[in-house]
Amino acid sequence: MPVASIGLSNGRHAADEEARAEVDVLNSRLEKTTQLTKKIQACLGRLEATGKSVRDVAGPLNGETKNLQILGNNINAVLASIEKLRQPVDSKNDEEAIIRMGPDKAGLSSYLASIKRLNKALSDMKASNLRSTQQTVADLQRLVKTGNTQLENSFDKILRSETPRSVEPLHYITKDKPFPTLSQDKIARLGLMNSYITGVHRASGVETSSPVAAMYIDVRGQYMANSLVNLAQASTNTAKKKDPNAIYRAGTNGIGTYAQAMEGLFVAEYDNICNLFMREDWAPVFMATCASSLVELSRTLRELNTHIKAHINTDCYLAYEIVEIISSLSNNLESRTGELKSSLAASLKPVRETAKSSLAELLEDTKRKVTSLQTLPMDGAPIPVVSETMQRLQSMVDFLRPISSIMISLGDGGWKTSSSSAAAAAASSTGAAATSGDAAAIPSLASFDVGADGKEIFAHYCTDTIEALMATLDARARMLLAQRKPAIGVFIANSVCIIERMIANSSELGPLLREQQRLQTVLDGFRKKATALYTDTCKDISIHLFDVIHTNRGRGERPTSGQGAVDSSAILKGLSSKDKDKIKDKYTAFNSAFEDMVTRHKQYSMEREVRQMFARDMQSLIEPLYNRFWDRYHEIDKGKGKYVKYDKSGIAAVFLSLY
Structure with a gap:
């Protein structure tokens, strides 16, 4: 085998051996981990068994502990409540001493603080609803009632001491001084009392006015009524003239001073009420305080109205003056207080209706005076009814402002509707032909024109009056002087002349009537008739x-x-x-x-x-x-x-x- 092959074989063998060694190490560690896991599982089993035993023992102990905690808290609350209940009982004698002293001796601030403490204690004891405190509750109720009564009595005492039986209005009017009000220090004391008593009264749920409001209305209302009663009587007394046939002159009746005094007193009283009462009480207390004075005013105006109706020809001007004075009073009080407009309008209504009806009545009376004549001057001399009628129109100009408002409410020609039937009867009795001034007017939207000119409408009324006068004079003259045409002409021409002269000489009536083309046409027509009769x-x-x-x-x-x-x-x-x-x-x-x-x-x-x-x-x-x-x-x-x-x-x- 070659050397290289042998070396390669030895290297592989060494690597395998090393890998087997590592596997053996891993297996050894895995076996230890498994044994450790088993031991841990055994420990966990024992621990769970021990925990269960602990829970079985500790559970009842925890419930008892919570119950003990609740009981402890309840005991502490009861002790605290007992301590609170003992406080008013302990301080009752001190509060009772303050209450018995009264607000004057104890001082208003201390007195009010004492009553408030008593009310708080009473409220707490009622909330506890314990039988053992019932006697104390009764004692506290008695003290609170006594305190409230003494406070009301003190309010009444201070108010009466500050309120005279009456004042003399002429003293303040002639010297142009404001009418007296309650002093600021008394207002402050009364205001504190009113605030507390009214609060208690409203908390009780009673719908009637508070006791102090009733006291105020009674005391101050009587004071104002007493102050005005003499002026009310003077207004009716000055309406009675020495000469029943004398024409009423502006300012000769006491109604102007009466209204001026009423305005001064009412405005001063409204200032008192605004300083003393809460905003929501101003209107009802003010109107109730003024009620008795307004009743007297209504009675006075009814008496004056009866007098005016009985002397309509001479005293209708008083009705016009009253309309202006009371309307001005109403407007002034409305701007200062925002109240009493409807009450004053109701009081004025009878006189205002008489003033409105007087316009037609005076027109008819002029005709009646002429038609009732049994003779006329044979020399054509003018008769007094002509100048009297013109003087009446001149006198009406002195009351042009109220008459203008009445004219606007009637509407242009509104006086004809109420007089048309009487005019027809007069024309029938005299045989006179109906004139345009006698025709009935049908109400139209123009009658309610808010932009109507009252002076212009009054000028139309004057024209109708003069036309009706001349037509009735002409008819009567033709009947009584039938065979004397020149005398008729003189009579008619004299009447036209007097009318024109009195218009020209009047600084007020002249400007109103000079531009009335219809009036000039009417007068020119009668002048031509007179000329034709005379020159016949x-x-x-x-x-x-x-x-x-x-x-x-x-x-x-x-x-x-x-x-x-x-x-x-x-x-x-x-x-x-x-x-x-x-x-x-x-x-x-x-x-x-x-x-x-x-x-x-x-x-x-x-x-x-x-x-x-x-x-x-x-x-x-x-x-x-x-x-x-x-x-x-x-x-x-x-x-x-x-x-x-x-x-x-x-x-x-x-x-x-x-x-």
């Missing part, structure tokens, strides 16, 4: 100045009027004796009728403007005709004046004397 006589006079003379054509044509100078002598030469006699008769008849007209014109009772107007109208109708007639025939009596009594300048002078 001129027609009869003018007849004497018309000539229907036939001249002898052989002696030349009759000159045409207006063509150059007229030769009276030439014209007369062309007339026959019979025609000349007719001319003489015409002059004689004219002179008699003219002089009679002049005499009657001077006898009529005319306003200056009316006399001038009628004189001018007569002159314009007669003078041109007379001048023409004179030009043609004045030579009929050769200037002797037997027939021709007036030349042109003479008749012009007569007319001038009529102005």
Whole structure:
């Protein structure tokens, strides 16, 4: 065998031997591991058996330990509760001493703290529900009740000591001083009492107002009512005038001062309430405190309303003034307190309704006054109802603000709806034709126009009043002065003149009515009627100045009027004796009728403007005709004046004397 082969064989043998040796080592270690595993398993088995024995023994011990722990905790809680229960019992005598002293001697803060501690202790003892503490609970309840009662009594005492029976409102009004309020230190004490007592009251679940609120309402409400009672009586007393027929003048009734005092007292009281009570109590306490004063106000306004309705023609202006004053009071209190608007509106309602109805009533009363007349002045003199009606309208302007609000609520023409039936009856009794002012108005959306102008509506009311007055006067005059047309004309013209003059002279009524085109149309219409009636006589006079003379054509044509100078002598030469006699008769008849007209014109009772107007109208109708007639025939009596009594300048002078 070669040497190389032998060496290779020996190397392989050595490697195998080495591998077998390693396997033997591994097998030996595996056998030891198996033996160790068996030993560990045996130990684990023994350990599990031992643990089971321990659990069997320790389990009951653990449960007992927990029970003991619970028992210990319960014992500690009971001891703590007993300690808490012993505390109020131990301190009851101390708290009782404070309660017996009262809030004044003990001090309000200490007193309130004591009551709160008693309430806390009482609450805890009630929660424990132990029989052994029932007597203590009863004692604590008695102490708490006593404490609350003393606190309420102290509140009442302080409030009454700070509240006079009444004050004199005029003292504060005339000196422009604010009405008195509760002092700040008393407000602070009363506020603390109120806060506690109200809290206890609400916690009890009772729905009525708290005792302190009731006390406050009673004491302060009576104080305000007592302070205002004299002014309420003065308001009704000043409504009674010495002369029942005197027109009411603004500010002569005490209602303005009454309302001013009420506002001052109410505002001061609202400040007290806001400083003393909680926010949610302000409104109910304030309204309840003011209730008795508002009841007195309602009673006063009802009495005034009864008086106004009984004297509507003279005292309707008081109704307008009351509407303005109470409305202003309501608005002022609404802005300051946010309350009482509805209450004041309810109190004002009767007077406001009377004020609204007075507009139609006054219109109808004007017609009744005229239709009730049994005679009219034969000289055409104006009657008082004309100036009285205009004075009434002028007086209403003094109350234009409340009247404007009333007019807006009525709507334009709203006064016609309530007066239409009465107007129809008046027209039927007088035989007068219905005018536009008598027609019934149908309510429309315009009546509720929030942008309506109250002054403009009032101007329309004035126009309706004047139109109704003139229509009724015209109808009555035609009935009572049926055969005296000139007297009717004078009467109507005088009435128109007085109306226009009073409008022009009124600084307030004038601007309202001057631009009323319908009013001017109405007055112009009646003025034309008056002129036509008065100048009707001129027609009869003018007849004497018309000539229907036939001249002898052989002696030349009759000159045409207006063509150059007229030769009276030439014209007369062309007339026959019979025609000349007719001319003489015409002059004689004219002179008699003219002089009679002049005499009657001077006898009529005319306003200056009316006399001038009628004189001018007569002159314009007669003078041109007379001048023409004179030009043609004045030579009929050769200037002797037997027939021709007036030349042109003479008749012009007569007319001038009529102005």
